[in-house]
Amino acid sequence: MSAAIKITRIDHAPAELRALAAKSDDAGQARRLLAIAMIHDGVSRLDAARQAGMDRQTLRDWVHRYNHAGLDGLVSRKPPGARAKLSEAQMAELRELVIAGPDPNIHKVIRWRCVDLRAEVTRRFSVTVPERTIGKWLHKLKLTQLQPRPYHPRKDAAAQEAFKKNFGASLKQALNGCTAATPVEIWFQDEARVGQKGSLSYVWAPVGSRPPMLRDNRHDTAYIFGAICPARGVGAAIIAPAANMECMNLHLAEISTQVAPGSIAAIICDGAGWHQRGGDIKLPDNIVLLPLPPYAPELNPMENVWDYLRANKLSACVWDSYDEILEACAEAWNWLVDDPDRIRSIGTREWATVSV
Incomplete structure (x- = not known):
């Protein structure tokens, strides 16, 4: 003993x-x-x-x-456990691989599943693990499944970066002819279709379930022409039956009434035909247009405004008449503009706060 x-x-x-x-x-x-x-x-x-x-x-x-x-x-000591199958460098490589997504020509799939990643891990690192281990690794790497944001195949990331970098110069060019003492407001403008065949929003639900949500299958629609000025926390909108130059002119006139007295509004908008200078467009004296690069909705925070309104006010609704659609659009927009801090939170972009 x-x-x-x-x-x-x-x-x-x-x-x-x-x-x-x-x-x-x-x-x-x-x-x-x-x-x-x-x-x-x-x-x-x-x-x-x-x-x-x-x-x-x-x-x-x-x-x-x-x-x-x-x-x-x-103090109780945690057992070291089994030796890690992948090194830190290999885990970092796996994370980059997942974020980049598969190459359909090489991997023969269009999205990663655990079974596909398991095969790729075996091929790259000569390590074979169960599928559930791949899932645990993905959570450990702070990865989860999210709904992708669609983008146009002609999207030019370099052009978007150049627009942000040169925003001050572009703004000065758009304001050519204005006096240096004139205050400038940055506005963002866009349109959104709202109708009976609406979108569905995310909800909390048990893991593994697919919660049902009401969706109307009819096709009556209206359009919200909306614009916000994040710096002032204000907005201006009209509700129209179509998206065309006539409605755009009405919206510009409405925005003009919301610009601070003595100021000029630089309205950032996409390149839709009814946003183009010339032709039948009627620009009020206190408004200039600054077009975004082609296929660049990511630069327009109005896209985030529409997502916010659809998720909180305009989903899972059944409207039996066009008038009900108009009423819902008006209620949703008024709810937004009653919250200036929300407008600032959604709409503020650092690259669009250049002093002129």
Whole structure:
């Protein structure tokens, strides 16, 4: 039988050890503290071990650790577990692979599934794991499944970056002829179709389920012509039966009434035909247009406004008449403009706050 190991540390008295055990969130450490306190009080090693739920040899090991490291030596240690299948560099490579997405010509799939990634991990790293392990790795890498945002195949990322970088110069060119003392407001403008055949929004639901949501299948529609000025937290809109130049002129006239007196509004909008200068467009004296690059809806925060209104006001609705659609559009827009902080939160873009 091994000889008993003497407790050499005198940092804590038995009463103090018991008090620390009562406060400890580590149940194992608490038992060890109590066992050592009993030994300090003269209780036999065998009785101390039994009352602490361990054998004498285990208690002897903990006494060694206590003598060497004090209270920290009694903390429960997590087992190291199995050796990681992939190194940190390989996990980083896996994350980049998932974010980039598969190449249909190479991987023969258009989206990654766990079974596809399992095969790719085996091919790249010569490591074979179950599919559920791939899922655990993806969560560990802070990845989840999200609804992709569609974009046009002719989207030019470089042109978008150039637009943001050169926004100040473009704005000055659009304001050519205005005096330097004229205050300038940055507005964003766009249109959204709202109708009986509406969109569905995300809802909370049990994992693995597919919650039902009401959707009308008829086709009566209206259009909200909307614009916001994030700096002032204001907006201007009209509701129209179509998206055309006539309705655009009505919207420009409405925006003109909301521009601060003595200021000029630079309206950033996409390249739709009814947004183009010339032709039948009628620009009020206090408005200039600044077109976005082609196929660049990401630069227009009005897209986020429409998503916000659809998710919170214009989804899962059934409208039996056109007038009901108009009423719903008006209610949703008024709800937005009654919250200037929300407009600022959704619409503010750092690149569009250049002083002129």
